Amino acid sequence: MDWDIARFVLAIARHGTASAAAQALGVDQTTVSRRLAAAEDALGTPLFERIDRRFRPTPVGAAVAAQAEAMERAAIAIEHAARDRDAAVSGPIRIAALPSFAAEWLIPRLGELLRRHPGLQPTILGAETNADLERRDADIALRLARPRAGNLAARLGALIGHAVYRARGGAGDGWIALDEAHESVPQMIWLRDQPGGRAPMLRVSGGTEMLATTRAGLGRAVLPCYVADGEPDLERLSGPVPVVTRELWLVLPGPAKDVPRIRAVADWLGEVLAEDRARLEGVQIDRTKR
Numbered sequence: 001m002d003w004d005i006a007r008f009v010l011a012i013a014r015h016g017t018a019s020a021a022a023q024a025l026g027v028d029q030t031t032v033s034r035r036l037a038a039a040e041d042a043l044g045t046p047l048f049e050r051i052d053r054r055f056r057p058t059p060v061g062a063a064v065a066a067q068a069e070a071m072e073r074a075a076i077a078i079e080h081a082a083r084d085r086d087a088a089v090s091g092p093i094r095i096a097a098l099p100s101f102a103a104e105w106l107i108p109r110l111g112e113l114l115r116r117h118p119g120l121q122p123t124i125l126g127a128e129t130n131a132d133l134e135r136r137d138a139d140i141a142l143r144l145a146r147p148r149a150g151n152l153a154a155r156l157g158a159l160i161g162h163a164v165y166r167a168r169g170g171a172g173d174g175w176i177a178l179d180e181a182h183e184s185v186p187q188m189i190w191l192r193d194q195p196g197g198r199a200p201m202l203r204v205s206g207g208t209e210m211l212a213t214t215r216a217g218l219g220r221a222v223l224p225c226y227v228a229d230g231e232p233d234l235e236r237l238s239g240p241v242p243v244v245t246r247e248l249w250l251v252l253p254g255p256a257k258d259v260p261r262i263r264a265v266a267d268w269l270g271e272v273l274a275e276d277r278a279r280l281e282g283v284q285i286d287r288t289k290r
Helices: 003-015 016-023 029-043 059-083 101-116 185-191 207-215 261-275 277-281
Strands: 047-050 054-057 091-099 120-126 141-142 152-167 177-178 202-204 221-224 234-236 244-252
Touching: 003 016, 003 029, 003 054, 003 059, 003 221, 003 261, 016 120, 029 059, 047 185, 054 059, 054 185, 091 101, 101 207, 101 261, 120 261, 152 261, 152 277, 177 185, 185 221, 185 244, 202 207, 207 221, 207 234, 244 261, 261 277
Parallel strands: 091 120, 091 141, 177 202
Antiparallel strands: 047 054, 141 244, 152 221, 152 234, 152 244
């Protein structure tokens, strides 16, 4: 079975439905169904069972999907080897991060990266959803959760502290919260346990909007300390210790972790995250006490 067909089997095994596989591959659902039929005809056996409108791999299908994953890793390695044949730290590099982290922390530091490696051509992908590294949507991702599965390499980059803030001198006590799509994030779980936290006066779609509404004096919010502590118009209400701490993970596609330009950028990110550890963690120290 060639890779052009095997990749459809792998996508169905990963995503469970023809529509989700089609979306991941950038094709229509009919193409997915046709390629699956071709694969099953070529092998002379079903590769999936249809249960509750989802595809569940048969033993043969699971074996084919595993082999297809190995083919995918080889294809990625070949592509990166060709691109980096001279082992130079140069060329395009795509870094995915939450828009607020990209804007407030990553982008201000890109000048340092480019001075170190002037041949790099970075693209910053700011999105609320995780980039699919296995499909090479990005070369490196900064995520607020450790990846649970997949052929990915991950290391803990930093701890991100969050505290409660409002506009300095403001009187607004109502809560500003993320929208319902973010109910499961740790800072929103913490907020639900606070008086009035279950009925916020205002909801927003992301961290950038939450910072703007807090700065505008519309209420109080749980914000990352590395951003809010540097805002002269905001005051911290919850004391020197963050109320929530989240892990920031540096994630790479497994086959790409030894590509020179990707390894160099990952190492640089690890360095600058470590250098900024105190600000990112957000623990305030009273230096007047000895």
